[in-house]
Amino acid sequence: GAVVSQHPSRVICKSGTSVKIECRSLDFQATTMFWYRQFPKKSLMLMATSNEGSKATYEQGVEKDKFLINHASLTLSTLTVTSAHPEDSSFYICSAKTGTNSGNTIYFGEGSWLTVV
Amino acid sequence: AQSVTQLDSQVPVFEEAPVELRCNYSSSVSVYLFWYVQYPNQGLQLLLKYLSGSTLVESINGFEAEFNKSQTSFHLRKPSVHISDTAEYFCAGWNSGNTPLVFGKGTRLSVIA
Numbered sequence: 001g002a003v004v005s006q007h008p009s010r011v012i013c014k015s016g017t018s019v020k021i022e023c024r025s026l027d028f029q030a031t032t033m034f035w036y037r038q039f040p041k042k043s044l045m046l047m048a049t050s051n052e053g054s055k056a057t058y059e060q061g062v063e064k065d066k067f068l069i070n071h072a073s074l075t076l077s078t079l080t081v082t083s084a085h086p087e088d089s090s091f092y093i094c095s096a097k098t099g100t101n102s103g104n105t106i107y108f109g110e111g112s113w114l115t116v117v
Numbered sequence: 118a119q120s121v122t123q124l125d126s127q128v129p130v131f132e133e134a135p136v137e138l139r140c141n142y143s144s145s146v147s148v149y150l151f152w153y154v155q156y157p158n159q160g161l162q163l164l165l166k167y168l169s170g171s172t173l174v175e176s177i178n179g180f181e182a183e184f185n186k187s188q189t190s191f192h193l194r195k196p197s198v199h200i201s202d203t204a205e206y207f208c209a210g211w212n213s214g215n216t217p218l219v220f221g222k223g224t225r226l227s228v229i230a
Contacts, residue, residue, distance in 0.1 A: 006160070034217045043207065043222040044161075093160055095218070105168075106151070106211065106218055111160035 003027055004096050006109025013116055018082045021112045023094030029074035030096035034106075035067075038091040047092075050077040084116040121210045123221035130198055131229050138193040138224045140182075140208030149211040150191040151218065152182055156204045164206070167191065178202075203228045 003026040013019045023033055031052045036044040048069050049057040056069035066088075068080040077096075081088050093111040124139045142150065152164040165176040172184040182193045191208060208221040 044220050046217050049217060095161075105163070105166055106209075107163060108153070108161040113158075 004094065004107045004109045006094055006112055008112060009110055010113045011115070013084055013114070015085055015116055016083055018080055019084055019114060020078055020080045021092055021094075021114075023077045023079070023096070023109050025075045025096045025098075025107075028096075028098045030077075030098070031074060033071060033077040033094055033096045035069060035077075035079050036093045036095065038093060038111075044093065047079075081114065084114070086116045089114055089116045121208050121219050121221040123206075123208050123224050125224050126222065127225045127227065129227045129229060132200055133197045135196050136194065136198050136202075136226065138206050138208075138226065140191045140193065140221055142189050142191065142208075142210045150182075150184060151209045151211070152176075152180070152191075152193050153207045153209060154204050155207065155223075161207065164193075198226070198228045200228050200230060202226060 005024045005026050007022045011019055033050040035047045037047050038044050046059050047062045047067060048059060050069045050071040052071045052074050058064045066082055068082060071077040077094060079092060091111050091113055094109045095106050097106050120143045122141045128138060130136045150167045153161040154164045155161050164180055165174045165182055167174050167184045173181060175181045180193055180195045182191050184191050203226060205223045205225050207223045209218040211218050
């Protein structure tokens with residue numbers, strides 16, 4: 001199946017610093033990618049929809065100035081957590097859609113564990 | 118609004134016993150349905166999917182799910198579970214186009230030796 005690569009898999013940063021997470025579709029072009037956040041023992045929460053060449057669409061309650069999303073190419077979307085705080089510690093997962101409407105499947109990256117200390 | 122409901126948050130089962138993880142979707146969700154599995158400290162992996170065609174879909178590790186339109190269900194089953202099947206299982210539905218997946222809250226499957 002299609003491969004979505006996410007990097008880094010684990011990152012620890014100091015409170016107040018920024019950290020960037022990359023999401024790449026390795027063998028297909030993805031005009032749209034999605035960023036999710038998963039709190040411990042809970043389901044995934046959609047943060048934003050990332051569209052290549054345009055601004056991301058954020059879900060209600062997600063601070064767009066804190067979670068910066070850039071989708072500069074058809075194979076790369078980045079999520080930057082700015083001025084991170086301990087409450088931002090979480091598991092962040094990206095996903096990308098392949099193919100046409102009739103044969104689409106959504107694949108996920110491996111996820112990134114962010115710990116803010 | 119579209120929604121996907123997983124009725125059980127936790128399912129404990131003895132090794133080699135059968136298991137069914139339940140998933141229901143709202144009628145506004147299109148017929149694209151997925152099951153993902155998340156092993157401890159890992160990301161999500163696609164287990165199986167229903168896009169169209171045969172209503173019974175199978176995965177390579179013995180799981181299967183049946184799309185039931187009349188009951189708006191997509192339950193996941195395995196006739197005999199292994200310890201290694203212990204994981205979190207997420208049912209997800211997708212409308213179409215560039216909309217994101219809608220996830221259920223997940224079911225924690227714990228296989229007991």
